[in-house]
Amino acid sequence: MPTTHIFCSVIDNFGDLGVCWRLARQLAAEFSAEVTLLVDDLSAFAVLEPSIDPALSVQPLGGLTLMAWQRDAALALSPAALVIEGFACTLPATYRAQITAQTVWVNLDYLSAEAWIDDCHGLSSPQTQGASTTFWFPGFSARSGGLLREAELIQRLPSHDGFCNDSPPRISLFCYETESVQALLAALHTSPCELLICSGKALQVVNAHVSLGVGERVRHGASTLQALPMLSHDDFDALLASCDLNIIRGEDSFVRAQWAGKPLLWHIYPQDELAHETKLAAWLARVTTHAKAQTHSATRPKAAQQTRALSSWQTAQWAWVRGTLTPDHLHALLAVLKPLHEVMLHWRDALTEQPDLATQLMRFYANQVESVPEKTHPD
Numbered sequence: 001m002p003t004t005h006i007f008c009s010v011i012d013n014f015g016d017l018g019v020c021w022r023l024a025r026q027l028a029a030e031f032s033a034e035v036t037l038l039v040d041d042l043s044a045f046a047v048l049e050p051s052i053d054p055a056l057s058v059q060p061l062g063g064l065t066l067m068a069w070q071r072d073a074a075l076a077l078s079p080a081a082l083v084i085e086g087f088a089c090t091l092p093a094t095y096r097a098q099i100t101a102q103t104v105w106v107n108l109d110y111l112s113a114e115a116w117i118d119d120c121h122g123l124s125s126p127q128t129q130g131a132s133t134t135f136w137f138p139g140f141s142a143r144s145g146g147l148l149r150e151a152e153l154i155q156r157l158p159s160h161d162g163f164c165n166d167s168p169p170r171i172s173l174f175c176y177e178t179e180s181v182q183a184l185l186a187a188l189h190t191s192p193c194e195l196l197i198c199s200g201k202a203l204q205v206v207n208a209h210v211s212l213g214v215g216e217r218v219r220h221g222a223s224t225l226q227a228l229p230m231l232s233h234d235d236f237d238a239l240l241a242s243c244d245l246n247i248i249r250g251e252d253s254f255v256r257a258q259w260a261g262k263p264l265l266w267h268i269y270p271q272d273e274l275a276h277e278t279k280l281a282a283w284l285a286r287v288t289t290h291a292k293a294q295t296h297s298a299t300r301p302k303a304a305q306q307t308r309a310l311s312s313w314q315t316a317q318w319a320w321v322r323g324t325l326t327p328d329h330l331h332a333l334l335a336v337l338k339p340l341h342e343v344m345l346h347w348r349d350a351l352t353e354q355p356d357l358a359t360q361l362m363r364f365y366a367n368q369v370e371s372v373p374e375k376t377h378p379d
C-alpha cells in the first residue's frame with residue numbers, strides 16, 4: 001500500500017490536527033499504508049496525545065511516523081506516492097517542486113453539508129511537471145468525499161441508553177465562547193442532569209459562572225457539574241456515546257457525535273458574514289429531510305412526537321449558535337431527547353451506508369495509479 005505523507009498545520013484549536021491524525025491512523029491500520037504525518041506544532045499535538053515528545057524531529061506514533069514540520073527549515077524528504085495537503089496548509093516549496101504526475105496529490109478540505117461541494121469534490125487543478133492536485137471535500141452525500149469512520153467503529157462504541165434507567169440525562173459540553181452557556185447552567189439548576197465539561201475553552205466558559213477545577217465535581221442545584229481532563233480520541237468517542245445529549249463544536253467532534261448516534265447541538269465554528277449559518281442550515285436540512293421521510297412509515301402519534309422533537313431541537317440548535325438560548329429552549333429539548341435519539345440513530349444508519357472517507361481515498365488512489373503510465377525513464 002502507498003507511502004503516504006500527510007501535512008498538517010495547527011492554526012487554531014484541535015480540529016485540523018484531529019482530522020489529519022484520525023486519517024493517518026486509519027490509513028496505517030486498515031490499509032497498511034506507510035504513513036508519515038508532518039505537523040508544524042508538536043506541542044499542540046502533545047496536548048491531544050501526551051505520548052508525543054515535542055522535542056523529537058521524528059518519532060513513531062501508533063503505527064505511523066510523526067515528523068516535526070519546521071516551516072522555515074529545508075525538508076529533506078521526497079514526495080510519497082500519496083500526498084495529502086491538509087486544509088490548504090501549503091506544502092514546502094522544495095517538496096512541492098519534486099511532485100510529478102506519478103504522485104497522487106490530494107487537497108483535503110473542510111467538511112460541509114452544502115450541495116455545491118458535490119460539484120467541487122474530485123476536481124483537479126493542474127500544477128507544474130504534469131502534476132495535479134485534487135480537491136477532496138468531506139461531506140454527507142454520495143458524491144462527496146465522505147466522512148472519517150474507522151472499520152467497526154460503531155460496534156466498538158459503548159452502548160448507553162439513559163432512558164432505560166432512571167439516571168438523570170448526561171450532557172457533554174465542548175463549545176466555544178457563548179452566552180448560551182449561561183442559559184444551559186440556569187436550566188440545569190432546576191432540571192436534574194449530569195453535565196460533563198470538556199477541558200479547555202468549555203471549562204473556561206463555564207467557569208465564568210461557577211468555579212471548577214479539572215477533575216472536580218460539584219453540585220449545581222438539581223444537577224451535577226464535572227470538569228473532565230483532556231481525553232484521548234478513543235475516550236472522547238466513548239464519552240459522546242455515553243451521553244444523552246452532546247454539545248460539540250468544530251468539525252471532528254461534530255462527526256464523532258453523529259457516530260455516537262445521540263442528539264446533539266452543534267456549536268459550529270463562527271465565520272465571517274455568517275457563512276457558518278449557511279453550513280448549519282444545510283446540515284439541519286439533510287437531517288430533518290431524512291427524519292421526515294422516516295416518519296412516513298411511523299404511526300400517527302409517533303410521527304407527531306418526532307415532528308415536535310425536531311422542532312424543539314432546531315429551535316434550541318439555532319439559539320445555541322446565535323447565543324440566544326433560554327432555559328425554556330433547553331427544557332423543551334430535554335423533554336424530547338428520547339424521540340431525537342431515534343432520529344439520530346436512523347441518521348447514523350443512513351450515513352454508514354456510504355463508504356467512509358479513507359476507503360474512498362484509497363479507491364481514488366488505486367484508480368489514479370492505474371491511469372497514470374509508469375515512469376520508465378528520468379525526465
Ligand SMILES: Cc1cn([C@H]2C[C@H](O)[C@@H](COP(=O)(O)OP(=O)(O)O[C@H]3O[C@@H](C)[C@H](O)[C@@H](O)[C@H]3O)O2)c(=O)[nH]c1=O
Nearest residue numbers: 013014015016018198230231232233236250251252253
Ligand atoms: C475536548 C477533547 C477534544 N478532543 C479532540 C476531538 C477532536 O479531534 C478535536 C477537536 O476538534 P473539533 O471538534 O474539530 O473542534 P475545534 O474547535 O478544536 O476545531 C475547529 O477549529 C477551527 C479552526 C476549524 O476551522 C474547525 O473546522 C474545527 O476544526 O479535539 C479530544 O481528543 N479529547 C478531548 O477531551
